[in-house]
Structures are given as C-alpha cells and as structure tokens.
Amino acid sequence: MKTEQKKQLSGQEAFVRRHRKHHHQITFWRILLFVLFLALWEISADLGKIDSFFFSSPSRVVLCFAEQIRNNSMLAHIGVTLFETITSFLLVLLCSLLAATLLWCSPKLSEIFEPYLVVLNSLPKSALAPLFIVWLGTGTRTIIVAGMSVAVFGSVISLFTGFRQVDGEKVTLIYTLGGNKWDAFFKVILPGSVPILLSTAKVNIGLALVGVIIGEFLAARRGLGYLIIYGSQVFRLDMVITSIIILCVIALLFYKSIQVIEHQLKIRFKM
C-alpha cells in the first residue's frame, strides 16, 4: 500500500518535471531565436551584407535610444503615446460597456442599430482620421478619438454578443427569485461576461495602439508615431527602427498587464 502511494507520488513528480521541462524549453527557444536574430542583424550590418543606413543595426538602435534619452525627447514621446493609448483604451471600454448594456436592455434598439454597427465596424477607420483632424484640429484629443474609432465598434459588437450568449435560463432564475431586469444584468449578465470582457480588452488595447499611431502619423508633434514619420522624412532610419522596437515592447507590456489582471480575476472568481 505504502509503496503504491510512493509510486503514484513519483508519477505526479515526473509529470510536474516534464511540464516544467517543456516550459523551460519553450522559453529557451524564444530567447535563443531573439538573440540569433539580433546577432545575424548586427553581423550582416557590420560585414556590409545589408546597408546599415537603411536597415540600421542593434548597436545603432541602442546608440540612438541612448542619445534620445540624453536629450530627454524619447521618454516624452513614449509617455505621450502611452498616455493616449491608455486613455483611448479606457474610454473604449467604458463607451462600449455602456452601449452594449443599452443594446441588451432594449432588443428593439439593438435591432435598429445592428446594420449601422456592422457597417461602422467594417469601415477602415484610417479613412476617418483626416475628418477628425478637420473637426478637432491636431492634438491629443484628435489622436485619442482616432485610437477609439479603431476599437470601439468591434468592442460594442463583441460585448453585446457576449451578453446575449449568457445562458437564458440563468436570467429566468433571477426572475423566479423575484428579480427585475437590473438584477439580471448585474447578477448574471455582467459577471457571466467577464471572460468576454477580458478577451475584448486584449484585442482593444492593441487596436487602440494602432489607432493612436495612425493619428500621430497624421496630426501630431509628439509621440512615437510622429517620431517614425519624422525619422523617415529626414532619413534617420535608426530613429524609425528604434521607435518600432519600442512599440513592440509597449504592445508586449500591454498584453502582459491584461494577462496579469485576467489571472487575478481567475483566482478571485475561480473561472
């Protein structure tokens, strides 16, 4: 009996070890790939296989980044882009939650608005950016609106769809307990839609960044989008590539922070 238990335990241990090994391998390959890419890039630039004027190189990127930090402009540009993206992300979340709630409350309203939402969602939002500039001028406000415009319609649609997919019998349960529509919304629909809300948030933070960069291309004097356009116009491609790499890091950080929030919620709600 005892030896049997021991065997079972070692089986469990073996599983945990296999699992860890698998994860270590994945991390190892990810890092290796990144390092190899950097090395290949650096070496081919140093050996003159690629023109470092057009393609830059890791060392040039680091130098460029250091220089921009020294003259204090880089952190300001990063800060502006971060601020605009987070603001438009939060506004998208708020607006689409309110809109989806309204649509859920009134089936008639949702039926009326359905074709409008579909059309607005499939419209290429960059086409709207010039309009925003004319209406709102150039500045932070325009860029935040541009960021929102990319994400908000899709977000309303997916949240509303999520609300409607919540088990109808759970709503009936609220009514059998004497609840009204608001009880159904706050006690069933909203908590039942937390997974959808999180996946929508993951998509939205990326889309908001896309919209903000489009906005900065067209109507900004600050921000990473501006830096990219400016750098390409004065042929300082180091600056362009540095900005793009920083954008990659920002996108990664956004994604990771939502993952952390998701993890916390999962622990709290045992989803």
Place this chain on the structure above:
Amino acid sequence: MPNILELKNIGYSYHSLHGETKALQDISFGVGEGEFVAIVGPSGCGKTTLLSIIAGLLVPEQGTILVNNPDGSLRYPKIGYMLQRDHLFEWRTVYRNVTLGLEIHKQLTPDRLEKVDRLLKEYGLDKFRDKRPSELSGGMKQRAALIRTLALEPQLLLLDEPFSALDYQTRLMVSADICHLIREAGKTMIIITHDLAEAISLADRVIVLSGRPASVRNEMPVKLTLRDDSPLAARNAPEFQNYFTRLWEDLTHED
C-alpha cells in the same frame, strides 16, 4: 385539504408569423395546502409553460387562477421555482449563491440569514459554504438550489424536472431526499416529471396531461402503504405496479 390555488380553464398559445401553436387548452385543477402534485405528460406538451403561468412568469391567454388563502386574504402565494438545472453561479461561493434570492429582495436580515445558516447545517452544506459550486456533488448542488429557493420562505414550490440533469442512481437518491426535505418544511409542491415511477413515489396526486395542446386527461390520487425516505420503498409497495400501469395506459391512450 382546502385548495390554496385553483386553476380554471387555463389556455395559452405561442405565436409566430407561421401561425399559432396551442400549448395549453382548458386546464383546470386545484392544489391543496401541503399537497404534493406531480404533473406528467408527453414531452413537449407544455408542462413548463403551465408551471411558468402558475409562477407568474407568463400571463395566461384564457382562464384564471383563483387564490384561496386559509386566512381569507387574496394575496398570491409566495412561489419558489426550481428549474431543470441548479444554475448555481460559479462566480459566487455556495453561501452567496444560496442567499441570492434574499440579496435580490434586499432581505439580508439577521433572522433570514440565521434560517439560511440553519438550513446549510441541516442539509450538510455548512462546511462547503465558502466553496465554489463546482466543488459540490450533483446531490449537494440540488440541496444548495433548494436552500436558495427556501430562503425566501415560499408557500408553494414548483419543480420543473429538477432531477433530469442527474444520472439515474443519483437521481433516485436526490429526488427522494429533496422531496423529503420539502415535506418536512411543510410546503406545498407541484413537480413536473416524465418519469412515471418518480411521480408515483413522490406525489400524493398525479395529473396526466394529453399531448399538445395539453389538457388534463386524468387525475389519480396516490396512496402507497409503504412510503418512507428510501427511494426503493415506494417502488416496492404492492400498489405501485397498479398505479404505474394505469398511468402508462393514460399516457399512451389515443383520443
């Protein structure tokens, strides 16, 4: 037993652009205080519609429901409704699930909560109060759903095939268990089932509905000489087979 609720000529139809589907037609029966009534009928005949009407979730197109309270008041009896599945919310603990009804009615008062605590202890769920529903067995989930219903102190309990999501063995145990608890609590009960054996073993009276549009085909009082808490005792009673045959004939009989 005086009837606390009397259904008179209830009719209900579902409407679509393709036409009208009659679900219920001319249904009349009464329910006595403390009585257990089982409703059986072919599947899809409108049993759930009937229960929804009694619960006040649907308004009947024809007919009326008469209320006959012992104290002479005209107040509609407080109803507890148990659905086919337990629908405990995974994002709430067991305790917050069973107090959901009180929370909706804003009645999280000390004496109400004390009653919930007592029920949790009686039903052996006390040590699971801070667990999630997924950590409970099928039978315990049904008990939790029953506490959630009883917390609002209903006079009349409506059960819509509440055990159909359970496997057969669990179902035998849980149905007897839950009905025993409801009887002990002194409530009146209407249960829908398509399991004839379940209807005979649990109810004082079985109402047989016809196929759609449903109307009352027969009412059969059940008196078993052997009925205790075990689910098999009722099935072993000498009259059981006779009742079963009569119900079976009622159900399969074509007009």
